[in-house]
Amino acid sequence: MTHRADRLKTIQPFYVMDVLGRAKAMEAEGKSVIHLEIGEPDFPTPAVVVQAGIHALEQGHTHYTAALGLAALRERIAQQYAKSYRPSASQIVITPGASGALQLVFAALLNAGDKVLMTDPGYPCNRNFVTLYGGAPVAIPVQADTAYQLTADSIKRHWDSDVRAVLLASPSNPTGTVIADDELGRIVETVAGLGGVLIVDEIYHGLIYGGDAGSVLKHSNNVFVVNSFSKYYGMTGWRLGWLVTPSAYLPDIEKLAQNMFIASSTIAQHAALTVFEPEVIQELEQRRDTFRQRRDYLLPALRELGFEIPIKPQGAFYLYADCQAFSKDSFAFVIQLLEQTGVAITPGRDFGVYQSETHVRFSYANTLEHLREAVQRIRHFLQK
Numbered sequence: 001m002t003h004r005a006d007r008l009k010t011i012q013p014f015y016v017m018d019v020l021g022r023a024k025a026m027e028a029e030g031k032s033v034i035h036l037e038i039g040e041p042d043f044p045t046p047a048v049v050v051q052a053g054i055h056a057l058e059q060g061h062t063h064y065t066a067a068l069g070l071a072a073l074r075e076r077i078a079q080q081y082a083k084s085y086r087p088s089a090s091q092i093v094i095t096p097g098a099s100g101a102l103q104l105v106f107a108a109l110l111n112a113g114d115k116v117l118m119t120d121p122g123y124p125c126n127r128n129f130v131t132l133y134g135g136a137p138v139a140i141p142v143q144a145d146t147a148y149q150l151t152a153d154s155i156k157r158h159w160d161s162d163v164r165a166v167l168l169a170s171p172s173n174p175t176g177t178v179i180a181d182d183e184l185g186r187i188v189e190t191v192a193g194l195g196g197v198l199i200v201d202e203i204y205h206g207l208i209y210g211g212d213a214g215s216v217l218k219h220s221n222n223v224f225v226v227n228s229f230s231k232y233y234g235m236t237g238w239r240l241g242w243l244v245t246p247s248a249y250l251p252d253i254e255k256l257a258q259n260m261f262i263a264s265s266t267i268a269q270h271a272a273l274t275v276f277e278p279e280v281i282q283e284l285e286q287r288r289d290t291f292r293q294r295r296d297y298l299l300p301a302l303r304e305l306g307f308e309i310p311i312k313p314q315g316a317f318y319l320y321a322d323c324q325a326f327s328k329d330s331f332a333f334v335i336q337l338l339e340q341t342g343v344a345i346t347p348g349r350d351f352g353v354y355q356s357e358t359h360v361r362f363s364y365a366n367t368l369e370h371l372r373e374a375v376q377r378i379r380h381f382l383q384k
């Protein structure tokens with residue numbers, strides 16, 4: 001006898017796992033695959049951080065920490081925000097990745113049927129997290145005219161009495177676009193005026209190329225900010241992130257964290273203490289430059305091939321491209337491209353339903369050499 005929760009019916013798998021599965025099978029047959037579907041840096045964790053992790057193990061740091069995390073790490077994270085809007089260390093909650101932070105927030109905020117506004121396209125887990133905690137995700141179609149982001153106006157238009165929260169991601173996955181600072185200020189005011197809660201996912205904040213965007217904390221200390229050691233710090237597998245919590249929610253978040261995770265990985269927390277060392281930051285900044293160079297190569301190269309990418313993304317490591325010049329079934333296009341050329345990309349349907357059949361995502365978390373080779377292969381494929 002198997003019992004299954006109804007919520008399973010509303011949770012979609014990652015279609016890209018299908019692509020990855022086929023890619024792995026091709027590799028097992030000895031074929032060359034260029035991975036442009038992957039959502040994590042190709043760089044390893046900086047050596048200093050790895051050594052700190054090993055050291056933590058050797059020192060016996062293998063017990064639980066406090067639910068909110070190591071005090072020293074919370075302090076270091078608070079310190080890296082600009083002085084003018086720095087949160088207090090007590091507002092920083094260490095979590096198992098941004099994923100853990102997002103789940104804490106939704107667990108703290110949502111009653112059955114409460115709506116959360118977000119973008120379509122957007123990071124796929126968001127809608128599933130909202131559903132898991134009983135809420136109702138409202139995915140608002142966005143296009144290039146608003147840099148694929150929500151605006152104060154679109155939030156007002158979609159507001160009703162069931163909306164509890166608005167979730168933004170800047171830079172965004174899958175589009176890499178950033179919300180302009182003045183618009184972010186308007187959004188903060190609008191959501192507060194409507195009596196809602198604003199959650200901003202700043203996981204790609206370290207990866208902005210030129211014109212550093214400040215945190216949303218610049219505009220208000222009464223918002224939830226999600227961040228992580230995964231992307232800029234190159235620590236995806238360590239499963240460590242953080243949440244900046246409005247002080248009023250701290251006791252709620254703390255009791256949820258105790259119950260949901262007990263604590264985040266102790267070893268990862270000790271290792272993460274070293275990411276703020278100047279030599280590590282220098283290495284990470286070099287990596288950021290490398291990502292920018294890759295974007296600056298891949299963006300014009302894809303446009304020249306006929307993919308439409310209306311705005312130059314300012315961050316993350318993704319290009320969200322309209323492929324309707326070649327196909328109106330982006331999933332079939334992705335599979336054909338993989339099978340005929342060995343280039344793996346992500347189909348639009350992983351990020352929502354709006355225009356997803358005419359869009360694909362390219363990740364440039366791969367070397368320039370591989371990006372060049374991928375462009376050559378795609379050119380041949382499109383010429384056939």
Ligand SMILES: Cc1ncc(COP(=O)(O)O)c(C=O)c1O
Binds near residue numbers: 097100169172229241
């Ligand atoms: C926008 C966004 N938020 C959150 C996450 C989850 O990241 P983490 O590894 O910190 O759990 C990702 C991962 O791809 C992401 O793209």
